[in-house]
Amino acid sequence: MKDYELLDAIGGIDSKFVEKAEKQTAHFRWQYVAAAAACLVLIAGVYFAYPKLTPKTDPIAETEGVETVEQTVIEETVAENTAIIPSVEQTEPETEKTAIEPDPSVENPDIGMPDIIDIIQEVPDSNGPLNQEILNGKPMISGLGNSKPNEDITVDNGAVLLSASLEDAMEYYEDDVYYRVMVEFFRYGTHIIPGQDFLTSLETTRLGDEGYIVALETVTEEVDNGLHVTTNVKYYFTLHATYDQLIHFKPASDFGYFISLYDENFEHSNNSDIPTYNGGMDVG
Amino acid sequence: MDDSKIVDLYFSRNEKAIAETQRKYGSKLRAAANRIVNDMQSAEECENDTYMRAWKLIPPNEPRTYLFSFLGKITRHLAIDICRKRNSEKRSAIFCELTEEISECIPSEGMAAEEKIESSELAEAINAFLESRSSEQQNVFVRRYWFFDTVPQIGRRYGFSQSKVKMMLSRMRTELRGYLERKGFTV
Numbered sequence: 001m002k003d004y005e006l007l008d009a010i011g012g013i014d015s016k017f018v019e020k021a022e023k024q025t026a027h028f029r030w031q032y033v034a035a036a037a038a039c040l041v042l043i044a045g046v047y048f049a050y051p052k053l054t055p056k057t058d059p060i061a062e063t064e065g066v067e068t069v070e071q072t073v074i075e076e077t078v079a080e081n082t083a084i085i086p087s088v089e090q091t092e093p094e095t096e097k098t099a100i101e102p103d104p105s106v107e108n109p110d111i112g113m114p115d116i117i118d119i120i121q122e123v124p125d126s127n128g129p130l131n132q133e134i135l136n137g138k139p140m141i142s143g144l145g146n147s148k149p150n151e152d153i154t155v156d157n158g159a160v161l162l163s164a165s166l167e168d169a170m171e172y173y174e175d176d177v178y179y180r181v182m183v184e185f186f187r188y189g190t191h192i193i194p195g196q197d198f199l200t201s202l203e204t205t206r207l208g209d210e211g212y213i214v215a216l217e218t219v220t221e222e223v224d225n226g227l228h229v230t231t232n233v234k235y236y237f238t239l240h241a242t243y244d245q246l247i248h249f250k251p252a253s254d255f256g257y258f259i260s261l262y263d264e265n266f267e268h269s270n271n272s273d274i275p276t277y278n279g280g281m282d283v284g
Numbered sequence: 285m286d287d288s289k290i291v292d293l294y295f296s297r298n299e300k301a302i303a304e305t306q307r308k309y310g311s312k313l314r315a316a317a318n319r320i321v322n323d324m325q326s327a328e329e330c331e332n333d334t335y336m337r338a339w340k341l342i343p344p345n346e347p348r349t350y351l352f353s354f355l356g357k358i359t360r361h362l363a364i365d366i367c368r369k370r371n372s373e374k375r376s377a378i379f380c381e382l383t384e385e386i387s388e389c390i391p392s393e394g395m396a397a398e399e400k401i402e403s404s405e406l407a408e409a410i411n412a413f414l415e416s417r418s419s420e421q422q423n424v425f426v427r428r429y430w431f432f433d434t435v436p437q438i439g440r441r442y443g444f445s446q447s448k449v450k451m452m453l454s455r456m457r458t459e460l461r462g463y464l465e466r467k468g469f470t471v
Contacts, residue, residue: 006386013414020423021423
């Protein structure tokens with residue numbers, strides 16, 4: 001066999017191979033076009049969906065949302081009948097602070113309470129009266145100056161109990177002031193330590209949704225019994241609320257609530273140095 | 285005009301058949317011839333001779349469904365003949381290249397050299413070989429050894445890289461050689 005014989009023989013192959021080879025060209029790569037189109041659709045989808053997926057950075061919404069700030073109040077142990085002057089140290093996480101820091105350029109009359117960070121930062125020095133906290137033109141009270149530590153109390157689920165001092169204050173000042181109060185949670189008559197279970201977290205979230213500003217405060221109490229000093233740590237939920245918010249407080253069915261003024265929870269005397277709103281101020 | 289009507293013109297001995305054939309396939313046939321002889325004047329001679337041969341061969345042949353391949357086969361044969369008549373210095377590079385490539389397919393041992401191999405039997409064997417190949421392989425093989433396309437031309441036509449085309453051709457030559465050996469086609 002010679003090479004030309006083979007070449008000639010190839011010339012005699014079936015016409016169908018020749019016709020097919022002549023007609024067929026490179027397949028149009030529809031799969032590439034389809035892949036490119038799918039990518040474009042995906043990109044467009046992400047582009048348009050992104051604003052919906054991203055939380056709004058509306059400072060108003062942030063202010064009205066759940067804000068839990070851990071605050072450490074170190075009480076100085078003093079002799080009996082000596083005023084207890086809380087000094088406040090902020091230990092809130094950096095992220096929390098960033099998240100709820102208000103935009104001072106935004107003014108909104110609908111904001112019930114200013115941001116708690118501002119409040120804490122505005123806590124005056126220990127010798128000044130607490131009524132220096134002027135919020136939206138109103139002072140905020142945390143005590144009456146003659147509050148007594150509360151006795152052991154239990155509250156049934158779904159019930160709200162206001163302390164006598166708080167009721168007195170609300171009767172006297174009504175809507176002329178803001179109220180810094182402490183909230184103790186109960187479930188089936190048992191006091192719930194804040195942060196003990198996730199339900200309290202859910203409840204604080206609910207309260208935040210209701211428009212309250214909720215803070216978790218850690219109070220460290222050093223007690224010197226003469227032999228040694230012991231440290232007690234207590235946790236409190238603090239609410240910053242308006243008169244109406246306290247009047248119309250809506251309890252969850254899973255919890256009982258005892259709401260008292262801030263200073264009721266600390267051992268103190270009627271010493272006039274205590275930083276409370278003592279009613280002597282013209283709040284009008 | 286479709287191929288069947290052109291064939292009808294040949295059958296009716298209407299000279300318009302050649303004009304229609306030239307209008308439809310003239311450029312393709314000329315290009316095919318030019319790929320082999322690498323000379324436009326010779327390619328035009330091949331084209332014109334193709335019309336004359338077709339006029340003589342239709343009828344009795346009736347290539348209604350394969351007119352292009354029928355004409356192309358004539359053109360190819362004429363162009364190869366021209367190349368063979370030339371001395372080795374004047375042969376086109378593609379013809380020499382393809383002749384060398386195709387020689388790889390020739391079985392090396394066996395029958396005596398003088399034993400005549402029927403071209404039609406060999407064509408049937410190649411047909412059977414191509415039937416066993418994929419469509420892509422068939423096309424690449426035919427474009428290379430029937431149409432005398434270059435490797436880059438085949439690559440562009442089917443969207444393959446040159447290396448892929450070369451690899452496909454190399455494997456098919458080896459497989460064709462083995463296939464012909466098994467079928468008893470030897471030198």
